Amino acid sequence: MAAIPFARAPVNFETAAPYLKEALDNGWLTTGPLTERFTAALSDYLATPNLVALSSCTAALQIALAAASLPAGSEVIVPANTFIATFETVELAGLKPVLADIDRDTWNISLESITSRISENTSAVIAVPFAGNPINMDELQALCRRHKLTLILDCAHALETRYRGQPLHHYADYSCYSFYATKNLTTAEGGALICPAEKLELVRALSLHGMSRAAWKRYAGGPWRYDIIATGYKANLTDIHAAIGLAQLGSLTTNHARRLELVERYRQQLGGLPVRMQHMPANTSVADHAHHLFCISLSANAKRTRDDLMNALAAKQIGFSVHFIPIYEFTHTREEYDFPQANFPHTAEYFAGALSLPLYPTLTNAQQDEVIATLLRAFADT
Ligand SMILES: Cc1ncc(COP(=O)(O)O)c(C=O)c1O
Known part of the structure; x- marks a missing residue:
């Protein structure tokens, strides 16, 4: 683990x-x-x-x-x-x-x-x-x-x-x-x-x-x-x-508040990197988001690849994931359906750089700082 x-x-x-x-x-x-x-x-x-x-x-x-x-x-x-x-x-x-x-x-x-x-x-x-x-x-x-x-x-x-x-x-x-x-x-x-x-x-x-x-x-x-x-x-x-x-x-509300806190820390501290973050629609506030996942999408012109970031996280034994592999990418859907990737430009762009970072109420600030520092270092290293 x-x-x-x-x-x-x-x-x-x-x-x-x-x-x-x-x-x-x-x-x-x-x-x-x-x-x-x-x-x-x-x-x-x-x-x-x-x-x-x-x-x-x-x-x-x-x-x-x-x-x-x-x-x-x-x-x-x-x-x-x-x-x-x-x-x-x-x-x-x-x-x-x-x-x-x-x-x-x-x-x-x-x-x-x-x-x-x-x-x-x-x-x-x-x-x-x-x-x-x-x-x-x-x-x-x-x-x-x-x-x-x-x-x-x-x-x-x-x-x-x-x-x-x-x-x-x-x-x-x-x-x-x-x-x-x-x-x-x-x-x-x-x-x-x-x-x-x-x-x-x-x-x-x-x-x-x-x-x-x-x-x-x-x-x-x-x-x-x-x-x-x-x-x-x-x-x-x-x-x-x-x-x-x-x-x-009994802890739903406090757990949600902690998720929000962690998301705000991620947003502030990763804000200078060449990554895109999720926008909320008009009429909503940051507290209306369930903050189930914290996902970023590495910009296409970044000097690092997503693999570089994944390797840096893995070297520090930091877990990560990708949400999601688009439905049109699978063997089953390719064989059974006609879903050309060109029909999904925004999904394809998001997925090419998608990376989900640890987010849960028991994640400590110190642990989150390590995740953030690992990513910042990955961009700083030549
Ligand atoms: C978007 C979405 N839909 C459906 C499911 C399926 O949920 P369950 O495992 O409870 O069937 C998941 C599970 O991760 C999901 O992320």
Whole structure:
């Protein structure tokens, strides 16, 4: 493991132990009372009664696409700069993914690019607030409404993101959250889906084989009989995972504040380097960003390559990553689709220099100083 890892979950045994003890000692382990409490707390935090806790964001995307009843084979527009889950879930749903470019400055899906990709077969857009950066939700929502498109948000990075004071799901039909190990709030593996009120029962059922009544409710004294109301998934969150999440809910606000502090230090101290940093859209403030990732993109005319920077970080055992390898770069997408790189100039430019640096609440100033000094030295060395 790197001396300064790229990511570190904001939870430890001491804080999680009381919740885990409860989850283990009640003898149930899977979806039950702790998942119910985690769901209630998240619903509170995100100000919605229409949230279902799930086993992953990938599952949330699958269930959103199923619940939305999009016409078979219709087109769903997704950004080229995202994790493969955003794309593959469209394929798995029997729909056709269409890739859009990102905005050169915000690194979020470009509204102009979406507009250029809309056809008479388009049924939905999946937008990703990249790194936690708010999208201009007024414009995105208006665009989707104008073209009668279902708007799904892949909020894997965007738990704390706000737009005009509201969590982003406020502006979308379906919003999918991730509690994967590296996320701002983690359950090791986990996720959540926020859906329209009238779809809540369907989404609950889809998360568990299409069952009308979850097992816990039946074993907890309800009637034994259940019905199957749709072809479902096995995507329920377990109480063991919920326990890990419950242990972090009290620190969400302070953890977010610490992320913001670290981002401001990175921005100030790396500001003189030939790198581009993410812009926020108009109508938003730096606190509206979830600061899930801190990504830079090395300028094409820099005297160092990205490999130089990666080698310098690796020599100091400092973890780093790249978000993301564009969807059009993979063997699968090259073989199965026609996505010429020329159609994604901003994604290609960003990716050519993309580098994500360590960012998590327990990263100390001294550790961050070492990351910064390593990068500054890499540029200073001849
Ligand atoms: C943008 C994005 N979407 C979806 C996912 C998938 O999340 P999960 O691992 O919870 O399925 C990730 C995971 O890293 C992601 O970054």
